[in-house]
Structure formats: C-alpha cells, structure tokens
Amino acid sequence: xxxxxxxxxxxxxxxxxxxxxxxxxxxxxxxxxxxxxxxxxxxxxxxxxxxxxxxxxxxxxxxxxxxxxxxxxxxxxxxxxxxxxxxxxxxxxxxxxxxxxxxxxxxxxxxxxxxxxxxxxxxxxxxxxxxxxxxxxxxxxxxxxxxxxxxxxxxxxxxxxxxxxxxxxxxxxxxxxxxxxxxxxxxxxxxxxxxxxxxxxxxxxxxxxxxxxxxxxxxxxxxxxxxxxxxxxxxxxxxxxxxxxxxxxxxxxxxxxxxxxxxxxxxxxxxxxxxxxxxxxx
Numbered sequence: 578x579x580x581x582x583x584x585x586x587x588x589x590x591x592x593x594x595x596x597x598x599x600x601x602x603x604x605x606x607x608x609x610x611x612x613x614x615x616x617x618x619x620x621x622x623x624x625x626x627x628x629x630x631x632x633x634x635x636x637x638x639x640x641x642x643x644x645x646x647x648x649x650x651x652x653x654x655x656x657x658x659x660x661x662x663x664x665x666x667x668x669x670x671x672x673x674x675x676x677x678x679x680x681x682x683x684x685x686x687x688x689x690x691x692x693x694x695x696x697x698x699x700x701x702x703x704x705x706x707x708x709x710x711x712x713x714x715x716x717x718x719x720x721x722x723x724x725x726x727x728x729x730x731x732x733x734x735x736x737x738x739x740x741x742x743x744x745x746x747x748x749x750x751x752x753x754x755x756x757x758x759x760x761x762x763x764x765x766x767x768x769x770x771x772x773x774x775x776x777x778x779x780x781x782x783x784x785x786x787x788x789x790x791x792x793x794x795x796x797x798x799x800x801x802x803x804x805x806x807x808x809x810x811x812x813x814x815x816x817x818x819x820x821x822x823x824x825x826x827x828x829x830x831x832x833x834x835x836x837x838x839x840x841x842x843x844x845x846x847x848x849x850x851x852x853x854x855x856x857x858x859x
Contacts, residue, residue, distance in 0.1 A: 580706045585626065587611050589697050592635060596642055602662055603635060614709050614794070618856045622709070625823045627697065637694035640676040643669075644691035647684055654681050705814055706799045709854075715790040717763055718754060718781055719774030720747055724766065735764075735771050736805070742773055750782070751775045752838070763790075764834040793830055796823075798850040804841045808834055808848045815850060828853035 588611050595601045605616045612619040623631040639661040646652055652660075658669030674680050677692050684691055722738050724731045742748050751762060757776035764773055772788065781787050798819075800811035833851035840846060 580708050581622065581626070584612055584708075585623070592638065593696055596635075596638060596661075612709075614711070615856060618709075622823070634694075634697065636672070637676065638696065640673055641692070641694045643673060643681075644677060644684065644693070647681055648691070657681070705811060705819070707819070708797055709794060709856075710797055711794050711856075712792065714792045715776045716778065716787060717772070717774035717790055718777045718779075718785050718787045719751060719763075719772055720784075721770045721772045721786055724769060724771045731766070731771070738771060739764075739773065747773070754779050754782070755838075760838040762836045762838075764836065765831040767831045790833070791830060793828060793853050794856040795833075796825065796852045796854055798852075800848045800850065801845055803844065803846060804836065804848055807846065808836075808850065811848075811850050815852070825852075825854040828855050 588608055591607065591611065592603060595603055608619060609616045612622075614622075620631045623634075627634070629637075643657055643661050646657055646660075647654075654670070655666045658666045661669070663669035663672065670681055673684075677684060679687070679689060679691075683689075720742060722734065724734045742751075751773070752760075752775075754777040755761075755775040756778045760775075762773060762775055764771070766772075767788070772786070774788065798811055798815065800807040802810070830853035832853070835849040835851060837847045
C-alpha cells in the first residue's frame with residue numbers, strides 16, 4: 578500500500594506524462610483513483626504538503642513547458658495555446674504574460690530568460706509513514722473499564738488494565754476470538770471507558786462487550802519499535818508536528834490505537850494510530 582508521498586510522486590509523474598508526452602487533459606478521476614480519496618480532498622492534502630494548490634502547480638508546469646516550446650520550436654502561438662488546454666490564444670497570452678512577465682510574441686523574438694517552475698520531486702522518506710484509508714465498519718468485541726482523566730489518572734489506569742488483561746487470561750481469549758485477516762488488538766477511549774478489543778465475527782462471550790467501529794475515513798500512522806515507547810512517540814509527533822501541517826477536521830469517532838500480534842519488544846514491532854477525519858466538503 579502506497580503512502581501519501583509515494584502516491585504524490587505517482588501523480589506528479591502522471592501529470593508530466595500527460596503534459597509532455599500524451600498532450601492530454603489531466604483526468605481528475607484518475608487522480609482520485611491513484612490518491613485513494615475524492616479529488617477535492619486530494620487537492621487539500623496537496624496544498625497542505627506543498628504550500629501550492631494542485632491547480633497552480635499544473636498551471637505553472639504548463640506555462641514552463643510552453644516557454645520551452647516557444648524558444649525551441651516554431652510552433653504557432655495559437656497551436657501552443659490549445660496544446661496546453663487554453664480556450665483561446667488570448668487567455669493563453671494573458672496567463673503567459675502573468676507568469677513570465679512578457680508576452681509570448683516578445684519572448685519568441687527577444688533574448689530573455691523565461692521563468693521556470695521545475696517538476697516537483699517528492700522525498701518518499703519520512704519519520705512516520707501515514708496514509709488515508711476509507712474503511713468499512715468493523716465489529717469489535719472485548720473488555721472495558723471506566724476511567725477518569727482527573728489528575729491524569731487515566732495515564733496510570735490504562736497500562737494497569739493492559740497488565741490485568743495479560744494476567745487474567747483476557748489476552749489469550751481475545752486472540753482466540755480474533756478473525757481479522759491481519760490480527761491485532763485495538764485500544765481506545767469512548768465515553769469515559771477504555772476498551773481493549775479485537776475484530777471478530779464469533780459469538781460474544783459472557784462478560785464481554787461489543788462495539789461497531791463505523792465506516793470511516795482514517796489517517797493511519799505506522800509506528801515501528803518497542804511499545805509503549807513507539808506509540809507514545811507517534812502521538813508526540815502527531816500532536817507537535819503533523820496536526821500543524823495537516824489540520825484536518827476530526828470526525829465524531831474515537832482515535833484508535835492498533836497493536837499487531839507480533840513481539841512487542843521487537844525493534845521493528847508495528848503498531849498504528851488511527852485518526853478519524855472528515856473527507857466530505859473539502
């Protein structure tokens with residue numbers, strides 16, 4: 578599964594392929610398919626990540642390439658305008674002059690340097706990999722306890738609950754109930770209760786509770802390393818850096834932690850943070 582930076586690089590390459598080789602219009606449905614989300618939502622993510630709108634990026638690339646064509650070929654200005662998707666030579670000339678500071682005719686007949694907006698190169702490496710996923714609802718079953726955030730008591734109560742579940746056989750029971758294709762446990766706070774649950778289609782045992790995790794759009798962060806340090810560091814990065822750059826609207830659903838069924842003391846152990854976001858009306 579591609580992370581956002583990888584998807585963005587594929588989309589940038591797609592744009593260049595269509596502008597420089599195929600000379601076709603950008604298909605927003607194809608952009609949405611690659612991004613895995615709606616086109617308006619992708620535009621918002623693109624702007625957050627690059628401090629330029631996707632529309633402006635395409636426009637700047639078109640006008641950069643038009644400048645190359647103007648200097649290196651004898652293509653007519655009217656043909657150049659249609660090649661890059663402008664309705665008329667007049668609209669193309671206005672856009673060209675605004676971008677380059679000189680008209681196409683003047684640029685062709687004078688020795689001037691034209692403005693260049695280079696193809697975007699994406700750094701696919703990041704401290705935390707994250708992606709946006711639209712997930713169907715999940716039936717979760719497990720155990721819960723009442724918690725209190727007064728005097729930060731929950732910071733002590735939640736680890737104690739995990740320890741209790743390990744000692745009293747709850748973990749073993751949950752593992753046997755897990756029917757997910759990728760097995761692991763969920764931890765989250767909802768209505769002053771903390772839950773430890775698994776995705777299961779089996780019958781609900783006595784003294785266990787169930788909850789349906791709704792169909793939702795999630796930002797999912799991969800945290801690698803021994804726990805609880807890895808998940809704590811993930812939350813620190815999320816609150817101190819990520820939300821500043823990507824201030825998405827939070828959906829009415831709990832934040833979720835997911836823990837894989839591997840060795841939690843392994844240096845490459847995988848856990849995840851799921852943040853519910855609102856994709857619509859972006």
